[in-house]
Amino acid sequence: MKTLEKAKTKNAELIHGLNNLLADLQVFYQNLRGLHWNVKGSMFFILHEKFEEYYNETAEIVDEVAERILMIGGSPAHTFSEYLSIAGLPETKDVTDGFEATNIVISQSGTLLKQVKRLQEQAADQNDEGTNAILSEFIGNTEKRIWMLKAFVS
Numbered sequence: 001m002k003t004l005e006k007a008k009t010k011n012a013e014l015i016h017g018l019n020n021l022l023a024d025l026q027v028f029y030q031n032l033r034g035l036h037w038n039v040k041g042s043m044f045f046i047l048h049e050k051f052e053e054y055y056n057e058t059a060e061i062v063d064e065v066a067e068r069i070l071m072i073g074g075s076p077a078h079t080f081s082e083y084l085s086i087a088g089l090p091e092t093k094d095v096t097d098g099f100e101a102t103n104i105v106i107s108q109s110g111t112l113l114k115q116v117k118r119l120q121e122q123a124a125d126q127n128d129e130g131t132n133a134i135l136s137e138f139i140g141n142t143e144k145r146i147w148m149l150k151a152f153v154s
Contacts, residue, residue: 010126015074017119018131022065022077023087024115028108029058031092035101043098054105057141064134071130088115099153106149113142 036051066076077083084091089108095101116135123131 014122018069019077023083024089025062026083027087027089038096040096047098102153109146
């Protein structure tokens with residue numbers, strides 16, 4: 001009986017962590033939208049297009065994480081008030097400078113990467129290959145995004 005209770009507790013912890021990730025991804029998505037809309041100056045054409053690419057990718061992972069939460073028996077967060085109450089990422093507002101915007105994306109991507117790596121460890125501990133697969137793809141994409149953006153601003 002203790003083994004079943006322990007498994008349920010670990011699953012609940014994973015669901016909680018995935019909901020925190022979901023909230024952070026929603027904040028990140030909206031931040032990317034704002035950066036896409038508001039960036040100005042000589043970097044406009046490059047960043048406007050790139051931030052749109054990133055928010056479209058983020059929308060896809062949001063859907064995958066929410067569906068995964070359902071698949072493992074949880075209920076995904078789905079209101080903005082809930083996202084803001086559990087998210088760790090801050091909202092951005094009125095950022096127009098391309099370098100500042102890029103550095104925000106680098107920083108927030110790094111925060112998400114750390115969070116996802118912790119969740120991947122939890123999923124691996126539970127032999128949850130489905131969750132691990134989603135998180136592994138996210139890790140690779142995020143590491144590439146950070147690398148490319150750092151090269152862009154250096």
